[in-house]
Amino acid sequence: MKILTAEQLSEGDKITIEKQQITSEELMERAATLVFNEINNRLQGAPIPIKIFCGIGNNGGDGLVIARHLIQHGYHVTVYVVNYSDKRSDDFLANYEKLKDVTNDWPQLIKSEDNFPEINIGDFIIDAMFGIGLNRPIEGWVANLVKLINKSQAFILAIDMPSGLFSDKIPAEDAAVIEANFTLSFQAPKLVFFLPDTMDYVGDLQILDIGLDKEFLGKLQSGNHLIGEEEAVSLYKPRKANSHKGDYGHALIVGGSYGKIGSVLLTATAALKTGSGLCSLYIPKCGYHAVQTGLPEAMVVTDVEDDLLSGYPEDFKADVVCFGMGAGTANKTREALKNMLNTVKTPVLIDADGLNILSENKELLDLLPENSVLTPHPGELKRLVGEWKDDFHKLELVRSFSKKYKLIIVIKGAHTFVIDGNDMYVNNSGNPGMATAGSGDVLSGVITSFMGQSYEPVTAAVLGVFLHGRAGDIAAENLGYESVLAGDIAKNIGKAIQGLFSRKLKNSE
Numbered sequence: 001m002k003i004l005t006a007e008q009l010s011e012g013d014k015i016t017i018e019k020q021q022i023t024s025e026e027l028m029e030r031a032a033t034l035v036f037n038e039i040n041n042r043l044q045g046a047p048i049p050i051k052i053f054c055g056i057g058n059n060g061g062d063g064l065v066i067a068r069h070l071i072q073h074g075y076h077v078t079v080y081v082v083n084y085s086d087k088r089s090d091d092f093l094a095n096y097e098k099l100k101d102v103t104n105d106w107p108q109l110i111k112s113e114d115n116f117p118e119i120n121i122g123d124f125i126i127d128a129m130f131g132i133g134l135n136r137p138i139e140g141w142v143a144n145l146v147k148l149i150n151k152s153q154a155f156i157l158a159i160d161m162p163s164g165l166f167s168d169k170i171p172a173e174d175a176a177v178i179e180a181n182f183t184l185s186f187q188a189p190k191l192v193f194f195l196p197d198t199m200d201y202v203g204d205l206q207i208l209d210i211g212l213d214k215e216f217l218g219k220l221q222s223g224n225h226l227i228g229e230e231e232a233v234s235l236y237k238p239r240k241a242n243s244h245k246g247d248y249g250h251a252l253i254v255g256g257s258y259g260k261i262g263s264v265l266l267t268a269t270a271a272l273k274t275g276s277g278l279c280s281l282y283i284p285k286c287g288y289h290a291v292q293t294g295l296p297e298a299m300v301v302t303d304v305e306d307d308l309l310s311g312y313p314e315d316f317k318a319d320v321v322c323f324g325m326g327a328g329t330a331n332k333t334r335e336a337l338k339n340m341l342n343t344v345k346t347p348v349l350i351d352a353d354g355l356n357i358l359s360e361n362k363e364l365l366d367l368l369p370e371n372s373v374l375t376p377h378p379g380e381l382k383r384l385v386g387e388w389k390d391d392f393h394k395l396e397l398v399r400s401f402s403k404k405y406k407l408i409i410v411i412k413g414a415h416t417f418v419i420d421g422n423d424m425y426v427n428n429s430g431n432p433g434m435a436t437a438g439s440g441d442v443l444s445g446v447i448t449s450f451m452g453q454s455y456e457p458v459t460a461a462v463l464g465v466f467l468h469g470r471a472g473d474i475a476a477e478n479l480g481y482e483s484v485l486a487g488d489i490a491k492n493i494g495k496a497i498q499g500l501f502s503r504k505l506k507n508s509e
């Protein structure tokens with residue numbers, strides 16, 4: 001699904017109105033009716049107090065339409081007009097009139113703190129103050145109203161955007177922004193819904209298809225994509241009946257050091273669980289018995305050193321090499337990485353200490369084969385590209401880094417971002433149970449495995465990140481967030497792949 005900007009969506013509104021020969025009021029009616037249906041499906045007529053805070057633009061107009069439908073269906077609704085300006089939009093005014101047809105309770109006007117209503121913990125708040133039209137921070141008494149709503153602990157449903165959130169920039173730390181429990185947004189997700197700085201304002205997210213012109217949406221140039229199940233299915237290559245292990249790639253996992261052999265074991269397990277035909281590890285001698293016992297399906301080659309890596313098996317024939325987990329950053333290990341990069345001419349994956357070595361030895365970046373995949377968490381990323389001011393600045397830095405070195409960067413996080421030059425893929429699977437030691441090692445194994453199975457590196461990264469998150473979701477469904485171990489994510493990769501084709505995620509390990 002494309003992630004769009006406020007400008008693209010406004011343009012989509014205009015074109016849709018022209019092509020479908022409808023009025024903007026009709027489009028508002030369509031969009032807000034979809035919101036009403038969602039609310040009605042969930043509340044099922046429950047007699048809870050619903051307080052709708054409407055701005056005076058089209059977001060407020062949506063609020064008025066939602067209010068009208070809710071009142072018609074017998075809900076207990078109080079409508080507030082947050083009168084931050086006198087410039088009411090035409091569609092707001094039209095729907096303000098229409099509200100008269102269904103109620104004698106005129107909306108309550110809020111013009112200052114004096115008009116603030118009481119908000120109770122059991123209220124159902126609908127935030128229709130500002131949508132994509134926000135063009136400056138919310139200030140004065142309106143900011144205080146936002147803060148009052150946030151403090152109330154009532155359930156907050158935001159329409160289109162949590163009010164106060166811009167679609168293209170990060171609000172200041174003390175800015176007034178609605179902290180929604182749920183956001184129902186129109187037609188396409190906005191990038192801020194997924195950034196670490198702003199995702200907490202959004203709560204759970206659902207996108208409503210309000211029927212904007214398909215041709216316009218199809219042709220829109222947007223390099224930003226949200227990756228869900230549908231996208232993942234389209235990337236997956238089924239196995240052929242007439243095939244053998246040689247068809248599914250030989251992955252070589254290089255890493256580990258004394259006390260950190262578990263990391264490579266996790267990566268190799270994940271690679272095999274993702275379908276690698278063969279998997280070998282190149283590790284220091286101290287890990288030999290652990291790996292041979294822990295993962296009998298894997299082959300092991302050991303370094304001359306006992307406790308760390310110092311070299312690379314130059315004659316080794318692998319389809320893909322992954323380097324770094326648990327490796328440490330000793331000088332000898334830096335030489336091992338250098339040796340690997342001087343030997344391997346096809347895209348590699350670099351993770352963890354491999355990234356730390358690159359950060360300390362930037363000249364090595366030039367040795368990375370084009371389309372290699374780097375999988376930093378935010379700490380590793382900072383060492384690699386420098387400090388950023390906010391998430392938009394971070395994405396800019398990573399984009400130019402990706403272009404400069406022709407690399408694919410996987411920024412790990414609650415929503416992992418895969419950046420390949422101007423293209424960006426935002427992952428929509430995963431859960432906080434995955435914030436556990438070694439889950440990144442598992443991700444490296446999954447992506448490496450797909451690279452070895454002849455997926456394009458960017459496809460391997462995007463599909464790998466999605467399936468890793470989905471496997472984590474399956475593990476969490478069965479174990480609870482706290483009990484998910486990285487190994488459980490690896491165990492459920494197969495179920496995650498199966499789940500692409502059947503929605504039944506049950507009977508997992």
Ligand SMILES: NC(=O)C1=CN([C@@H]2O[C@H](COP(=O)(O)OP(=O)(O)OC[C@H]3O[C@@H](n4cnc5c(N)ncnc54)[C@H](O)[C@@H]3O)[C@@H](O)[C@H]2O)[C@@H](O)CC1
Nearest residue numbers: 028031057058059130131132133134135136137138160186
């Ligand atoms: N395709 C879509 O996306 C559709 C959008 N609709 C709704 O229309 C909304 C956009 O409506 P508008 O463009 O009228 O904008 P908003 O309703 O978001 O904002 C209203 C107006 O407030 C003013 N304003 C901005 N920031 C302010 C601030 N900090 N303090 C005081 N005033 C401020 C601006 O002049 C802005 O136009 C969407 O978010 C959505 O809810 C729907 O009705 C129909 C379809």
Ligand SMILES: Nc1ncnc2c1ncn2[C@@H]1O[C@H](COP(=O)(O)OP(=O)(O)O)[C@@H](O)[C@H]1O
Nearest residue numbers: 377412413414430431432435437438439440441
């Ligand atoms: N809150 C979260 N929601 C979704 N995924 C998460 C969350 N926290 C962590 N993850 C995922 O878990 C992995 C953690 O990787 P990393 O930080 O490298 O851990 P480690 O170094 O212990 O392996 C990443 O793939 C990340 O996207």
Ligand SMILES: [K+]
Nearest residue numbers: 127130161163
């Ligand atoms: K809103």
